[in-house]
Amino acid sequence: MVYAVSFVFDCQDVDRMATFWLAALEGYDLPGSDPDGPPGAPPAGFATWEDWADANGIPEHLRYQSRTIIDTTGTRPDIFFMAVPEDKVVKNRVHLDIRASRGLSPEEGRARQDAEAKRLVDAGATVVRRVHQDDGGSHLVLQDVEGNEFCIT
Known part of the structure; x- marks a missing residue:
């Protein structure tokens, strides 16, 4: 099933x-x-x-x-x-990834991620940090309007 x-x-x-x-x-x-x-x-x-x-x-x-x-x-x-009545108090253990830079070079990918992050900050998100990867790429960690982490990859 x-x-x-x-x-x-x-x-x-x-x-x-x-x-x-x-x-x-x-x-x-x-x-x-x-x-x-x-x-x-x-x-x-x-x-x-x-x-x-x-x-x-x-x-x-x-x-x-x-x-x-x-x-x-x-x-x-x-x-x-x-x-729910309670506040979020710890890091969430599951998160969503918004895949904005698939197939792009690391430089193009960072530019696309930054543009997407700006759009989402305008909608209420907060940028937490950029995580650099061993292959030269990176992704951004953000929080939504209630503090839930998600990534832009």
Whole structure:
């Protein structure tokens, strides 16, 4: 049997996390989002997601428990954000890599990684450090809006 895989982030602000990762990962969107709008746009016919939740009778206390972002091509795992009360206190043991420089020379790769890091810093990420590799390449370690580490390779 083959199982589908989803990634799950425990977090405190599911909207903030989903918005960040929608910006970070091109080709992901919220289920039900207006396909003609930008990623995360409310469903067609609704000005906001709150309007949609009101129209669908979703109680306010349930609206911020979780979010899922899905790959619009259906080839990559869903990413699920689940609200938890506790803060992140240690380094995460699993992280995502954004592969931005595959197939490029070390110099071109660093330039591509830097450009991607700038874009993600503008979306709320923090650059932690650059890690140099034995083959002359490198990757960047960043943190998302709630401090979860991820890499740009």
